[in-house]
Amino acid sequence: MGIAFNHVAGASPRSKVSRTGARVPVQQAEFQPLPVDEVLVGDCVASLNSLPAHSVDLIFADPPYNLQLEGTLTRPDNSLVDAVDDAWDKFNSFAEYDAFTRAWLTACRRVLKKNGTLFVIGSYHNIFRVGSSLQDLGYWILNDIVWRKANPMPNFRGRRFTNAHETLIWAAHSADTKNYTFHYEMLKAGNDDVQMRSDWHFPLCTGDERLKDANGQKLHATQKPEALLARVLLAASNPGDVVLDPFFGTGTTGAVAKRLGRHFIGLERDPVYAAAARERIAGIERLSGPAVSAAPAKRTEPRVPFLALVEAGLVTPGEIVTDHSGRHRAVVRADGTLCAGPAVGSIHKIGALVQGFPSCNGWTFWHLERNGALAPLDDLRTTIRAEIAREIARAA
Amino acid sequence: MGIAFNHVAGASPRSKVSRTGARVPVQQAEFQPLPVDEVLVGDCVASLNSLPAHSVDLIFADPPYNLQLEGTLTRPDNSLVDAVDDAWDKFNSFAEYDAFTRAWLTACRRVLKKNGTLFVIGSYHNIFRVGSSLQDLGYWILNDIVWRKANPMPNFRGRRFTNAHETLIWAAHSADTKNYTFHYEMLKAGNDDVQMRSDWHFPLCTGDERLKDANGQKLHATQKPEALLARVLLAASNPGDVVLDPFFGTGTTGAVAKRLGRHFIGLERDPVYAAAARERIAGIERLSGPAVSAAPAKRTEPRVPFLALVEAGLVTPGEIVTDHSGRHRAVVRADGTLCAGPAVGSIHKIGALVQGFPSCNGWTFWHLERNGALAPLDDLRTTIRAEIAREIARAA
DNA sequence: GCCTTCATTGAATCGGTAG
């Protein structure tokens, strides 16, 4: 169980995790808590156990699939299929594979922040084992996601459906993890303004993106496309976050993380792969600023109480607010509440009450007459928020 | 553990399974081995255990998904989402769900023919448990298949990817099940002549197809679209086959089976669902003949030895055969073999030899000059097969 | 330089029958 690290700073008991790590570049932290932007060579469970608990924001794992191939397969033109026959994909039984899976998933869960999430990719050979183990260990599945391959290898014998997809599982640390990172609005904006679905369509990793060895042969049997990793990282991490990959291989996760302004920790058993990954990542340019940061989502913008609008003089106590059609009315009170008949309460509570609904968004439900037209309270909130932003900019 | 059957004829120890059951209508069999085209009300494991072993050709299972929903969900317009909250979907733990899953999968495997296959549909809530149990019980996964929903329910909270697909697992009885039914050519022909992939695209079951109760409410929470079942049955069964569904619900499997000329056995715990299914299926018209039978695949057509072409005078001993480009040549011998230099052997052996390949399809590799153009031997074989078909027709 | 043709390749659990 020897630890073969080239960097073990993160294992120091004196290190501590920055509470604000998410957006603060790790280099600027007082202590260097994590061996960040490096590739650690060695067994991934041992490496994980040397890292501080609850210290990484996102994990992407592409474990061995346990393909269980026998014999050789030829194409109709008699050429040989170059199958995955690497030693790292050999397991003697499902029980052995399950034990392996539980070990690395357990070690990952200790290292993952309480609000962090994990992606695992697999095929039908292994993904059901992985999914069951995830659930048994306390992870909470948020989605399963299908990578539909634009150009899969055909079924050469005509005995099955073309195996044209792989499955990713996206899981949170725990069932009660509610504040995980998910850039819903950014994904929607980049998807013709409809929400991103659980079926993704990407081509395989081929061409110049595919790393080759000195003989021009593929360096790694299962290199994943950068586009796939980019979607994962953009969806579920922020610039400055630490993304860990326990099966780093030739470093696709690290390459994409660096390009998108994230930090990575790569764990890899094979020094040849690790060296290739380091060289690859060194050639990547790190983007920063608006190119990689998610546009501010509504839910992350500063909360503005309705009272602030009254205090700012944007709404006058005694004014009448109505719904869009003018059917429902209420009076604005000086304390930032509304009254409708005998009832007094927040803009949301009163909005729900007059409609007989369990809940209501008062910001979009209630309107005021401004410039001869009805405008939702939300418009006034936008004005306030813009002022807040200007003040912050002046202060900085 | 009482058995609550309305029909137990199939449980008789004297019943036997027709060896030729696949294409012979069960009604014409000497003994009635199975309660076919009926809905058996009761616990599905008990029902399964009353059926003879290895007697059904295909199983389609849509088990409870164990959704683990808590509280209620409302849409942005405050309407209530009608979630699956039925008692049949309540389990206390993963262990309890696993025990349930193993029980019905074990009972199904006993009833499934050795060359039969099983489909299970599920979501990320349960499919990993199901897949692991399948593998542990000795089933052999052939494909996982993704049903991409054309019109999925959106994610109303904007906290996850739209859950836009469900997963089917297609598994054979055992790892050594090789001769399962799979209408590869039919699927390919119906798919613009490219092989059918593992990602399918269908709309949800809505509109007139969706069964409603007296109040106009949906009768069953999870009714599946008939198009999905039709693809399953057309791909993996033959007309006259027996298709079993252990979670029959409102009988989509039965309705599609009847329409496509298959027989069904429906197991359902709830008499209300069972009654609705019977009524639904009674209104279905059974198709037969070429509308539902797969066109004969090349690999199922009668074997014709090359000697038969020589004997029929379609090929003359001493003629020269060449490959498509004329690069390789061989001489036809009177005994239906070829010779190339000193080597003598079958059209396949000599074809493999001259190319240096381990195997070769001599029918498509070797060509003869006919009408001034090169034609593959396969064209002449087609002629012979047509004559054979005419003789059979005359004899009948 | 552009168009056509041909060869290569990608996480693959990839036969059936007669003797």
Added chain:
DNA sequence: TCTACCGATTCAATGAAGG
């Protein structure tokens, strides 16, 4: 049950080579 042998089977993308 084992052996021999018949003979069925590929899609999209990339890139090199040829015209």
